[in-house]
Amino acid sequence: MPRSLFCNELCDSLRLFATAFGGRLAASSGLSRNTMLDNAPRTDDLPRHCTFEPADWRILARHWYPVAELREVEDKKLVGAVLLDEKLVVYKVDETVVVANDICTHRGVPLTLGSNPDSTGVRCAYHGLQFGKNGRCVKVPAHPDGAIPNKLHLKSYPVEIRYGLVWTCLRPEEGETAPKMPLMPHWDEAGFQQINVPPFDIAGFAGRQVEGFLDVAHFAFIHTETFADPDNPVVPPYVAKPTDYGFEVEYWSTVGNYPSSKAHLTPKDYQWLRHFRCSPPFTAHLTVHFPDGGKLSILNAASPISARKTRLFCPIARNFDTHLPVQDVYDFNHKVFAEDAGMVEQQKPENLPLDPRLEAHIPADLSSINYRRSLRDMGLSHFFIA
Secondary structure, X not given: OOHHHHHHHHHHHHHHHHHHOOOOOHHHHOOOHHHHHOOOOOXXXXXXXXXXXXXXXXXXXXXXXXXXXXXXXXXXXXXXXXEOOEEEEEEEEOOEEEEEEOOOOOOOOOHHHOEOOOOOOEEOOOOOOEEOHHHOEEEOOOOOOOOOOHHHOOOEEOEEEEXXXXXXXXXXXXOOOOOOOOOOOOOOOOOOEEEEEEEEEEOOOHHHHHHHHHOOOOHHHHOOOOOOOOOOOOOOOOOEEEOOOOEEEEEEEXXXXXXXXXXXXXXXXXXXXXXXXXXXXXXXXEEEEOHHHOEEEEEEEEEEOOOOOEEEEEEEEEOOOOOOOHHHHHXXXXXXXXXXXXXXXXXXXXXXXXXXXXXXXXXHXXXXXHHHHXXXXXXOOHHHHO
């Protein structure tokens, strides 16, 4: 390289460096300060290698999803997550949980390779840059006395702590029409035990998983090792009612909900009530009414890692058997999840057809049909049949 050209490039680099650290050379560089310091991604930017159709991703990104268990973040101080193909880092600063893009703004190293042992902010493993609340860069070890430009701050997202989980939204909106956090009845009620079943990964689409959670016709064929009766496959009629968050169903049947080893505890002729509440796109809730006033509240929060992978979070609240080991609850539910995953991971097409003409239906599919209609009404399109 000719010496003069080398010198010019070196000078340009030094000008950029000085400006980035509060120097006064921005004007002479020919670039405006706003142009140089504004690192905010465009709101229509999509994650790299996005597996969703752009329009569908933007609709889904308006909603809230869990990305980590709070107890895991508190224990490890730093965990990684992926939501809608966006790689995230979740960390604690004092008592505040931060969700941000998992990439250091300096040289692009994943922050999940770093550390946060004292909860003062995640440190990048490469050059030690430290990021605190709201993803703000708070320390540049190579220049401890220099001003820190906005360009070094992380892209961070809003955080809600609900039901023992860390929730976030990639494209939050404000106003009455902004999507709300899904509700979980009984979680905060006196007398209810709170249990967070460890997350369960599924190599399938979140929509297929949620539809399976709402489906009452598969019990007698898939869940016979856990709670269902293979000789009781009939689905009694039920009705779906619209709500301001989606729809709900009250389903009465004689299919018990005790583990198979305890099925004898069901009183003779007892009618089980299962109350489903569906909050599209990927959250549903079930209250199972047990004998003697027992209630089991289950939140099925399917967090879409991508269009082909799902991490299922499942907070549970119950007002009976509260003295029994929670490990039994973990084991039982993971067995149920695995039974469902065996079907969800094999379904074709991989995603969920929203055009009712693309699959055959039976009367027992009323919840499924309402779920698909809800997704279609949100404006979601053909990626569900990819």
